[in-house]
Amino acid sequence: MKMDDRKQKVLMAIVQDFIATAEPVGSRTIAKKYKLGVSPATIRNEMADLEEQGYIEQPHTSAGRIPSQQGYRYYVDYLMKRKELSVEEEALISNQFEKKVKDVGQVIQKAGLLLSQITQYASMIMPPQIGTNSFKHIQLISMHPSRAMVIVVMDNGMLHHRVIEVPEGITSNDMETISGVLNAKLQGLTMESIKMTLMKEIYLELAMHKHILDLAMELIQDSLLLKTEDKIYLGGVFNMLNQPEFHNIEKVKTLLSIIEQEKMLCELLADRGREVGGVTVRIGDEIKSHKIKECSMITAPYSICGKRVGSIGVLGPTRMEYAKVVSVVEFMTKNLSRAMERMILGMGK
Amino acid sequence: MKMDDRKQKVLMAIVQDFIATAEPVGSRTIAKKYKLGVSPATIRNEMADLEEQGYIEQPHTSAGRIPSQQGYRYYVDYLMKRKELSVEEEALISNQFEKKVKDVGQVIQKAGLLLSQITQYASMIMPPQIGTNSFKHIQLISMHPSRAMVIVVMDNGMLHHRVIEVPEGITSNDMETISGVLNAKLQGLTMESIKMTLMKEIYLELAMHKHILDLAMELIQDSLLLKTEDKIYLGGVFNMLNQPEFHNIEKVKTLLSIIEQEKMLCELLADRGREVGGVTVRIGDEIKSHKIKECSMITAPYSICGKRVGSIGVLGPTRMEYAKVVSVVEFMTKNLSRAMERMILGMGK
C-alpha cells in the first residue's frame, strides 16, 4: 500500500489530468505540465510500475494512461486535497437556504438543484425519513357523505393524508370525537410504543366506530412504518450528457434506465459504506449495482438535531472531480441540516 | 386543400411508412408495399407534385421522401384513422385504475407511467388545478412553542400545508378557536367569494390573534390562487432515446434542456389549440417553443364532473404514431377522469 513519493506524484498527475481532460495522459504531458523535475523517460518507468501494481491502465499501446478504479481509490484515500468552494458558490448556497420556504419538499428540491448546478453532475436527495419519528396530530375531515380525509402530522413536520371510505351516517361530530381520542392517546408516541395493548384501549373507547378506526390506524401505521419512502429527488441528470464519456448513446441509455429505478438508488443513499468524515465515496464497481458502469457516487447524510434523517448524493462519471464534489456535498449537508432544523423546529427566521 | 385521391394515398403511404421505419420512403417501396396498382414511375410523378405543394420533402437528391410538417398536418386532419388500443392495453389501463390509491399524486403518477409505457414516448400530466375550487377545512396545529402548522384542505381533496411562526404564548386552544372560526366562515367558499368584507368580519372576531390570522390567510390565498402549480408529472423521457431521431446527442441535449423547463410545458398543456374531439395535436413548429425541434405533442384535458381540471399529454418526435397516441390519450383521459371522481367524491369502490 505504501508508495514511493514520486510514484504518488505521477499517479496524482495522471488522475488530475485525466479528470480535467478526459484524455489518456502521456509521459510527456506529465513532465511538461506537472514539472516533477524528471524526464518523460523516467516517468515512463514509474508508469510501467504503476500499471503493474494496478493503479493505472492503458486503453491501447499507443495511448497514454488512465487511472484504474484502484487508482481513483488511492487518489481519494491518500492523495486528494479538498478543493474548497469558491466564495460565490458558498454565497449562492447560503442565500438560497436563507430564503423562506414553504415545506420540506421545497427545501429538498432547492438542495438538489444547487447540488447539480454546482457540480454539473446528477444529484440525488432522500427526504427526511420518518420511521422513528413520533406522531403529532391526527385529523379526520368529512369530505362527502361517505368519504373522509385522514391527515396525520408527524412531529418533524411531515404530513400524510388519504381519503378513505366511511359508512354513511358518520357525522362531523363523530369524526371530531375520534380525532380527539386518537390525539389524546397517541400524541408523542413513536410507532414502537403504539403497542397492541394501547390499541385495545382505544378500540374499547371507540367501539362504535370500529370500521373508520381501522382505516385511520392503517394510515397511521403506513405513515409511521413506511421506512424508505422510495421517493427520491433526482436532479441534473442531464448535466451528465455534457460529460464526454456519455457521448455514446448506449451508455446514456443504460445509465438512465438505472436512474429510473429509484428504489435501488435509495438503498445506496441510505447505506453508508466506507465513510470518511461523514462523506462516503463509491467508485465504479463499489456501487453495488452491476449495471451502473463507470460511475462514482458521493453521498453524505444530513441530520436534524444530530439525528441522521436522510442523505444527499452526487452521481457522476468515475472521472469525477472528487476533490470538489466532496467539499460541495459536505457543505450542502451542513446547510440542509440547518435549514431543516429551522423549518421544523422554528428556530431563527 | 382538396387533393387527388391517388395523391392522398401516396401521401398516406409515405407518412405511414416513415412513421414505421424512420427512413425516407422511395417510389419503389410504395409501389411494392402499398399496392396502389401503379408503377414506381407514376408514383414518382405524384411525389414530385406533392413536393411542389409542400407536403413532402427530400433530404437529398438520391434519397426518398419524408413528410413535411404540412404533410403530417394533412395526414392528421384528413387521412388518419384512429388506431384503437388492443384489448391487453385497455385491460392494463383499466386494471391500474381500479386499484386502490392513496392520493391524487399517486393517480397522476400511475397515469403518467401508463401513458409512457404504452406509447413509448414521454408523458406529461398536469395535476388538477385548484384555482376555482372551494375551501373545505382549515386546521392549525401547534408544533412547538413558536411554530404551528396550517393545513388547508380543498373540497376536491387537494391539500396544502405550511409551518408558520407564531408568537409564543398562543395555546392549542387558541388555535382550535381560530380554526373553528375560519371553518365556520369560509367553508364551501371559493376564493372569488372570500371578499374583503367577509375578511373584515373575521378579523373583528379574532382581533386578538391578528398576526397568526394573517399568516393563515396568506396560506389560504396561496392555496386558492396559485393557479398553475407549475408542477407537472413527467415520465418516460428516456423512452425517447430509443427513437432513432435522438441518436444524435446534440438533439437529445436540446430536447432535455427544454423538458427541464417545466413552466413552459405547463402553459402548453393548459392551452388548447386546435382541438378536435377533445384532443389537441401540435406538430413541429406548432409547439410554440422555438427551441423544441422535430417534436409533436398530443394533449387532452381531463375533468371532474364535467369540469376540466387538468391535462395530460404525450411528447414524441414529429414522426410519431399519431393514430395510436390520439386513441391512447383519449382513452386515458376518460379513465383518469373517472378515477379522480371516484377518489374525490367517493363514488364506487
Place this chain on the structure above:
DNA sequence: TTTAGCACTCAGTAGCATAGAGTGCTAACA
C-alpha cells in the same frame, strides 16, 4: 395517362496510405 428505360446524383462504405502520439527498450551518462 401510364410506363419502361436510362443517365445522373449523392450518401455511405471499404480500402489504403499517412501522420502523430505514445510506448518500451537499450545504451550512455552522472
Place this chain on the structure above:
DNA sequence: TGTTAGCACTCTATGCTACTGAGTGCTAAA
C-alpha cells in the same frame, strides 16, 4: 544505481479515393 536520450515499434485517427446502391427526373414509347 538511478536517470536520460535515442530509436524502433505499435496503434489510432484522419484524409483520400473509388465504388456501390438507392433513388430520382426526364424522355420516349405504349
